Amino acid sequence: xxxxxxxxxxxxxxxxxxxxxxxxxxxxxxNAAARxxxxxxxxxxxxxxxxxxxxxxxxxxxxxxxxLTELGMLDDAAFARTWVESRDRARPxxxxxxxxxxxxxxxxxxxxxxxxxxxRAGDSxxxxxxxxxxxxxxxxxxxxxxxxxxxxxxxLTRIGDPRERRRRAYALLARNGxxxxxxxxxxxxxxxxxxxxADDPSTGDG
Numbered sequence: 001x002x003x004x005x006x007x008x009x010x011x012x013x014x015x016x017x018x019x020x021x022x023x024x025x026x027x028x029x030x031n032a033a034a035r036x037x038x039x040x041x042x043x044x045x046x047x048x049x050x051x052x053x054x055x056x057x058x059x060x061x062x063x064x065x066x067x068l069t070e071l072g073m074l075d076d077a078a079f080a081r082t083w084v085e086s087r088d089r090a091r092p093x094x095x096x097x098x099x100x101x102x103x104x105x106x107x108x109x110x111x112x113x114x115x116x117x118x119x120r121a122g123d124s125x126x127x128x129x130x131x132x133x134x135x136x137x138x139x140x141x142x143x144x145x146x147x148x149x150x151x152x153x154x155x156l157t158r159i160g161d162p163r164e165r166r167r168r169a170y171a172l173l174a175r176n177g178x179x180x181x182x183x184x185x186x187x188x189x190x191x192x193x194x195x196x197x198a199d200d201p202s203t204g205d206g
Contacts, residue, residue, distance in 0.1 A: 017055030026067075029060040033068055043079050044069065045106020080107050080115040088119070092144035092151075095119070097177025145178050145186035153190070166191060 011019075023029065029051060036042065036050050044065060051061040068074040080102055087093050087101070095116055102112040120140045149156070149169055156172075159165040166187055173183040 020055035021057060023056065023060070026060055026063050029056045029064045030067055032056070033064045034073070037068075037073060041079050041082055042074070043105045043107055044074050044076050047074060049106075076107055076111060077115070079105070080111060081118070084115055084119055088144060088147070092148040092176070094141050094144065094177035094179070094182070096179075100177075141178055141182050142186060145173050145182050146189065148173065148176060149186060149190040156190075162191070 032054065033047050033051055036047060042050075047068065048061060048065055051064060052058070056064075065074065083102065083105065084098055087098060093101075098119075099112055099116060102115070103109070107115075149172070152172060156165055156169055159168060169187040169190055170183045173186060174180075178186070
């Protein structure tokens with residue numbers, strides 16, 4: 001009577017690392033890095049950490065990173081700018097929060113500073129001229145805070161209690177790294193139209 005085959009052995013993480021440590025073909029490591037980049041762009045440090053944690057030999061990891069950099073597939077400056085632009089577009093955050101995120105991605109402090117300086121200059125330009133935005137209190141954090149409140153405005157304006165609406169708006173900004181002064185000012189600006197409407201006798205039923 002034929003024997004029923006047993007369950008297939010599932011390779012453990014340690015076994016996979018051991019197998020990869022024995023690989024000496026640079027193309028295998030390069031292909032692994034390219035697959036990692038298919039989902040989204042990554043920093044040099046992210047790719048290096050991924051390949052190292054996967055178990056590939058250090059010299060092959062270094063060679064793969066160098067080759068991808070040479071091909072333009074790895075570029076920390078482009079990655080940092082894209083990251084900041086994406087955050088500003090989808091989920092605005094404070095400059096301090098963005099700086100922390102870039103640091104966690106392995107972006108050098110000097111480069112992160114340059115990219116955030118560019119962001120600040122860009123927001124000032126949209127305010128009507130270099131320096132004009134900051135003088136009017138429209139620095140990049142204030143503009144980002146207002147963008148975040150606008151994105152979440154629908155849910156906030158449905159809160160009937162003005163004090164709770166203010167508390168929720170302030171908390172949203174604080175969670176995204178904005179300092180107390182920006183939280184207060186942006187919240188006040190966001191809620192002002194609703195307050196003006198409530199105070200306007202012409203909007204009543206009489």
